[in-house]
Amino acid sequence: MEYGPLAFFLAVMAIGGLIASNQKISQLDEMSPMRRRLLGLFVIEMGGLAASAWTWMIHNQLLQGGSTLCAAEGVVQCGSVIGDPTYSEFFGVPWGVVGILAFSALGWLTLTIFLDMKADWAKSYAGYAWWLSLPSIPGIAGLVIVELFLVEGAPHICPYCTSVHIALIASMYLLYLIRKDIEDDNWAITPKLSKAELLAKARKK
Amino acid sequence: MSNKQLNVHTLKNDEDADARIAAFFSISAIMTVVMIVVWTLAPPPSVGVKEGQLAPDILSESHQSGSWDDFRLYDYFNHSWEEGEPGQYIFLQFMDTDCPHCWSDASDMGDNYNNWGANGAVVFITISVGMLNSDHSRAEIVAFQDKGDFEGCNHDERNCKDRPGDTAHDWPYVDDLNMKAFKDYNPPGVPFHLLLSPDGTVVWNSAMHSDEFDQLHEPAQALQYHLSGGA
Numbered sequence: 001m002e003y004g005p006l007a008f009f010l011a012v013m014a015i016g017g018l019i020a021s022n023q024k025i026s027q028l029d030e031m032s033p034m035r036r037r038l039l040g041l042f043v044i045e046m047g048g049l050a051a052s053a054w055t056w057m058i059h060n061q062l063l064q065g066g067s068t069l070c071a072a073e074g075v076v077q078c079g080s081v082i083g084d085p086t087y088s089e090f091f092g093v094p095w096g097v098v099g100i101l102a103f104s105a106l107g108w109l110t111l112t113i114f115l116d117m118k119a120d121w122a123k124s125y126a127g128y129a130w131w132l133s134l135p136s137i138p139g140i141a142g143l144v145i146v147e148l149f150l151v152e153g154a155p156h157i158c159p160y161c162t163s164v165h166i167a168l169i170a171s172m173y174l175l176y177l178i179r180k181d182i183e184d185d186n187w188a189i190t191p192k193l194s195k196a197e198l199l200a201k202a203r204k205k
Numbered sequence: 206m207s208n209k210q211l212n213v214h215t216l217k218n219d220e221d222a223d224a225r226i227a228a229f230f231s232i233s234a235i236m237t238v239v240m241i242v243v244w245t246l247a248p249p250p251s252v253g254v255k256e257g258q259l260a261p262d263i264l265s266e267s268h269q270s271g272s273w274d275d276f277r278l279y280d281y282f283n284h285s286w287e288e289g290e291p292g293q294y295i296f297l298q299f300m301d302t303d304c305p306h307c308w309s310d311a312s313d314m315g316d317n318y319n320n321w322g323a324n325g326a327v328v329f330i331t332i333s334v335g336m337l338n339s340d341h342s343r344a345e346i347v348a349f350q351d352k353g354d355f356e357g358c359n360h361d362e363r364n365c366k367d368r369p370g371d372t373a374h375d376w377p378y379v380d381d382l383n384m385k386a387f388k389d390y391n392p393p394g395v396p397f398h399l400l401l402s403p404d405g406t407v408v409w410n411s412a413m414h415s416d417e418f419d420q421l422h423e424p425a426q427a428l429q430y431h432l433s434g435g436a
Contacts, residue, residue, distance in 0.1 A: 046235065053239045057247035064250050064259065064404075065284025085264050085277060100239065108232045116224030 002071050009051040009163050013170060016043030020174055029197070034178065034187055038114040041174040042107060048167025049103035055160045056096025058082045070160060080151045081158035087146045095143070099164050106132060106171060123182050130175040136168040254390050254399060256407050260297070261389040263332065267377035268347055276379050281328055282405035292403030294327045294432060296424070299381075299390065299397040302349040303339040308359045310396040311349070312369035313424065321428050322376060327400075329376035334387045336395060341382050350378045398424045400431060 019028065020040025028036055054069065055078070061067040062083035072079030082088050082095075090098050109129040113122045143165070148155040181187065243249075250259045260278065267276035278295075286292040298314060300307035314329070321327040333349070335341040339361050348355030348365035351373040358365040381387055390397070393412050400409035409427040421427045 049235070049239065053243055056249075057243055060243075060247040060249045063252070067247075069247065085262055085279070100236075104232050104236055107235070108228050111228035111231055112225045115227055119224060 002069070003159065005054055005069075006051075006159050006163055009047050009054070009160075010166070012047035012050070013044050013163070013167055016040045016045075016047060017170060019043060032188065034181060035114065035117065037174055037178055037181075038110055038117075041171060041178070042110045042114060044167055044170045044174070045103050045107040045110060048164055048171065049100055049107060051160055051163045051167060052096050052099025052103060054096070055082055055158075055164065056094050056100065058160065059088060059094045059096055062088075070158075075155065076157045076159055078158045078160055080153055080156045081147055081161060084146070084151045087143075087150060095161075102132070102136070103167070117188065123187065126175065126178050126182060130172075130179050133168065133172045133175055136172060140165045140168060254392075254407055254410055254412075256410055256413060258407050260399065260401050260405050260407050261386075263379060263381075263386040263389070265379050265381060265386065267330075267379040268343070268350060269375070269377045273343070273380070276377060278330070279405065281330075282401075283403045284405070286403040288402075290403075293325065294403060294408075294428075295401040295405070296322070296327050296329050296428070297399040297401065298329070298331045299334055299387065299392050299395050300331055301334050301336045301395050302341065302345050302358050302365070303337045303360050304395050305359055307396045308363070309369055311374070315370035315372060315374065317425055317428060318374065318376060320425070321432060326432055327428065329374075330379060331374065331376065332379045332381045332386050332390075334384055334395065335382035336384065336387060343380060343382070346378050346380060346382075350374045398427075400424075400427050402431075 017040060019025070020037045022033065028039075031039070058067045058069045058078050059082050061069060062079060066072055067079065067083075070078035070082070072083075088094060106129055109125050109132070112119075113125050113129075116122060143161060147157060147161070251257070252259045252261050254260065263276070263278040265276050266273045278297075281293075281295055283292055296317070298310070300310065314331070318329050322329040331350070333346045337360070340357055342357075345355055345357050345365065347353060349358055349368060352366050352368060352370070355365040356363075358368060379386070390399075396411075398409075398411040399407055402408050408431055409421060411424065411427075414421045414427070416422065421430055
């Protein structure tokens with residue numbers, strides 16, 4: 001139970017990264033690069049949301065004693081970080097809940113754009129998502145400093161917290177690429193299919 | 206009529222739908238699943254000062270035996286404790302060194318400690334707050350605790366060495382002059398008492414037994430009730 005979910009969350013994020021990349025995936029051939037990027041971004045955000053929820057559950061358990069959801073001893077552990085009385089909350093709100101709210105907001109913005117890329121608000125929503133993701137830079141930096149220097153018995157690395165940080169950084173990177181593509185007017189470019197692919201597509205129909 | 210002609214921003218198969226609404230329902234569905242998982246596997250504890258709730262944590266420094274040390278209330282909890290097992294209960298008192306009722310409560314606290322604390326059955330902890338509009342200091346807290354020679358207790362009008370009670374209080378006095386714990390616990394006034402079971406659950410809250418005819422009105426009655434198997 002300690003690291004199984006972590007592997008799952010990281011796998012979801014890796015799948016999201018693969019979808020967003022230029023890697024050839026036959027099932028996604030019909031999607032434009034931008035659409036793939038949005039879908040990959042959404043998958044990564046949902047991985048981050050799930051990992052955030054897991055850290056909240058660990059926090060809940062630690063308030064009532066030990067946690068069965070993550071190791072409590074050693075350098076790589078959650079107990080000293082998520083169970084820290086001072087740094088485990090943000091203005092009284094557990095960081096896991098902050099993560100859930102952030103990823104659900106980002107997920108909503110991403111999904112709206114994905115569902116209707118032609119809407120006139122779609123591009124501006126991509127901008128909103130980018131700006132919304134920016135506070136994660138000082139957030140991640142602060143939490144890593146807490147892990148390495150400030151918690152009791154530091155340094156400690158909280159693996160689930162790190163998976164959330166990875167999801168945030170990956171989301172920010174993809175949002176940066178999306179914004180760049182918008183600036184370069186690459187919003188609605190559809191993939192060019194070869195003659196053979198076009199023929200196969202026509203036969204399918 | 207096609208979407209293009211209408212120039213509306215709709216989903217592919219539904220002219221009246223808006224992607225933002227569809228995305229909202231999708232995210233809501235995902236959030237619902239997440240919440241069900243959280244509430245099934247590890248629900249957030251009910252933290253508060255009502256009887257049955259987990260007492261909020263207190264982080265500060267406490268004075269005992271001549272020195273100030275780091276204090277965390279949750280360090281006193283035994284989370285694996287279960288009803289009927291032996292374990293140390295925790296008696297919390299919120300007080301202000303300048304409050305007249307706290308001044309007279311000091312004697313009762315000493316008596317209760319002698320009956321329940323000295324033998325280790327109950328851990329006594331006093332949270333010294335800076336609620337009243339008068340001078341407060343750590344020196345005053347120490348003087349109140351130890352019956353030391355310090356002018357400034359009881360509305361700055363009495364010497365702390367004259368406070369009721371025969372002896373120094375041999376339990377931790379926690380510095381809450383910044384009122385952090387006071388705000389978290391939000392007591393109706395001081396003195397305010399709580400009795401916690403060994404796992405940190407509030408089993409008696411003095412504010413919930415303020416009626417003087419209540420059988421658990423006095424701290425001594427609550428201690429007797431909960432520690433003598435009356436519960």
